[in-house]
Amino acid sequence: MKVTGYRSLVTSHDWGRPVGDVNGVVASGITDVPILILETDGGLEGVGLGQHGDIARVFGAVEGQDPRAAPALYDSMLAHVFKSGHAGQTYGAVAAIDMALWDLKAKMADEPLWRTLGAADRFVRGYASGLCHGLDDDAFAALYARFAERGFTAAKIKGGRDIKRDIRRLKQVHGIMGDNSSAPALMLDVNESWNCKQAIRHLAEIEAAGIDLTWIEEPVRRWDVHGLAAVSRAARCAVATGENLTGLEQFAPLLDAHAVDVVQTGSVWGVTHFQRVAIAAHVRDLPVSPVGYDGNPIAHAAAAAPNMIGIEVQDLAWPDGLDIDQEIADGGIVLGDRPGLGIVVDEARIARDRAGNGWMTSGGPHRRPREAGLRLVPDGERVR
Incomplete structure (x- = not known):
């Protein structure tokens, strides 16, 4: 063929x-x-x-x-x-x-691809991650409660602008996931919005608030080897990064400098990329964790990786016109038996229901703010 x-x-x-x-x-x-x-x-x-x-x-x-x-x-x-x-x-x-x-x-x-890749188990452990920065407190709580109903014991929140808000939400999600675990894993993703000194100060404040953070994700720029290493040395929590790196060679400087504790891969960068990054991490006794994407296609490869600690699960529903043979349950992803990725594309439905170009609207998360990484203090709320 x-x-x-x-x-x-x-x-x-x-x-x-x-x-x-x-x-x-x-x-x-x-x-x-x-x-x-x-x-x-x-x-x-x-x-x-x-x-x-x-x-x-x-x-x-x-x-x-x-x-x-x-x-x-x-x-x-x-x-x-x-x-x-x-x-x-x-x-x-x-x-x-x-x-x-x-x-x-x-x-x-x-x-199914998970079988082709040599996985022994169709279940892939995950963590809840709601892309939640734009939600108010009530919507935030309701979203993570829905994840908790599916058995999740770990959660990542989006933050980086207001450290007091981040601390409040970390405590809030700890209480929600606490229904399933006495020690839920908590992660904070600031999407490269801090600089090194800011990251160290903010993480110390989080620790002082009594929060046992599992990892801080992308605290500084993805290529800032020295900054990432300094944050890792200063903080109790792990430093996670790598989702935006393309190609194994971009990981080498971070790995050589001990600048990453949880090696992440972008789910949009393919199966072979994930496998090679996972092996490079495994050689150094480091865990690997793929970030989420629509339909969780890299879950099949993650199921076969010996050092995979959890895949990011961002939603409980699928894109329009995609029938995907997997279930979000028991705090992770249960992969099905349909051959390949288990994805069936309904092209006629997509052509009929296409909803528009929502992602590339001005101000979306693809666009980095001018002041990102330059702040020395959090924005906080204005005092009136």
């Missing part, structure tokens, strides 16, 4: 709430979900999720190839764009193709 072509489409995910982080919030709660479908001469089709705007430039590396060679074709795609580099939207295209190749590989074996 050979890869012969592709189709590209975009559906929408209606989260039913504002979603975002310290960098911005999508008030409509509607975000775009790009879908890549790889075609073959055997009739099977592979599904890849994530932005892939550079697909036309990358596709030549896999055209006419056997999809069962997915890891080798990943290297072939990187070689194909060697001169111009593979970061940004180019890596998104590499990743979407890679995900679709693995989907095809498992479908050719007539088994």
